[in-house]
Amino acid sequence: MSDLFSTAVVTGASRGFGRAIAAALVARGTHVFGIARQEQELRTVRDELGESFTPVAADATDETLAQRVIREHRPGLLVLNAGAPPHMAPVHEQTWEIFSRHWHTDTRHVFTWTRQALLAPLAPGSVVVSMSSGAVLAGSPLSGGYASAKAAVRYLSGYAAQESARAGLGIRFHTLLPNMSPSGGVGSLAIDGYAARQGVDRDTFVMSREQPVLTAERAAQAVLDVVRDAESALEYKVTGDGLAPVG
Numbered sequence: 001m002s003d004l005f006s007t008a009v010v011t012g013a014s015r016g017f018g019r020a021i022a023a024a025l026v027a028r029g030t031h032v033f034g035i036a037r038q039e040q041e042l043r044t045v046r047d048e049l050g051e052s053f054t055p056v057a058a059d060a061t062d063e064t065l066a067q068r069v070i071r072e073h074r075p076g077l078l079v080l081n082a083g084a085p086p087h088m089a090p091v092h093e094q095t096w097e098i099f100s101r102h103w104h105t106d107t108r109h110v111f112t113w114t115r116q117a118l119l120a121p122l123a124p125g126s127v128v129v130s131m132s133s134g135a136v137l138a139g140s141p142l143s144g145g146y147a148s149a150k151a152a153v154r155y156l157s158g159y160a161a162q163e164s165a166r167a168g169l170g171i172r173f174h175t176l177l178p179n180m181s182p183s184g185g186v187g188s189l190a191i192d193g194y195a196a197r198q199g200v201d202r203d204t205f206v207m208s209r210e211q212p213v214l215t216a217e218r219a220a221q222a223v224l225d226v227v228r229d230a231e232s233a234l235e236y237k238v239t240g241d242g243l244a245p246v247g
Helices: 016-027 039-052 063-073 101-119 146-167 185-198 202-208 216-228
Strands: 007-011 031-036 053-057 077-080 127-131 172-178 235-239 242-245
Touching: 007 016, 007 063, 007 101, 016 031, 016 039, 016 077, 016 185, 016 216, 031 039, 031 063, 039 053, 063 101, 077 101, 101 127, 101 146, 127 146, 127 216, 146 172, 146 235, 172 216, 185 202, 216 235, 216 242
Parallel strands: 007 031, 007 077, 031 053, 077 127, 127 172, 172 235
Antiparallel strands: 235 242
16 A cells, blocks of 8 residues: 555444454554544454554544544544444334434544544545445334434535545545444344344344355455545445445
């Protein structure tokens, strides 16, 4: 990867997709600042990946944090992956506080970092990859406001791409919409919920889905593929087979 991507920020880096993305970047010579709330889990990632991974135990929605990290470290890549675990229940069994949880975490942290990327701004050629969800296209009736919050992530990334072009900043913004995956923390909870709803076991439900199953490593490779290709589309579905442009 080019010198521009010598430093990256990955949110939600302590587990699932974020952890795999951080590992893939470190393996290619990138210094990763991994942000998550779980300090002990981040330390474990640091033990595995070495000095090229700097753990930052913090709330990814914190605007002051985003401003400081961008100003001090000038990353060429932001991977906005953080998200709250869904409460799996039908809509009428949720409160508004539970239903709106993902707006206050998933959407808010993408808004925060995207805004700071444009205000700083990041260097021309920098890339911001926002992890949305395939639920945006198919819905997710057991996870409250998750699908709508991830749809807002998709729109935010598109709006930012327009503003970057309008101001001549040269910052690329991309959105990935990964399939439900047992390798992701959110996906694993969703699989358990939908398997129970259908009255089947976890493995049966997974095998009934699109094959091959999306793994965390495949999701990480999708991020690398988008970053490397300057002509990448704005949005991609991510499946076990790789990337597919949306639209």
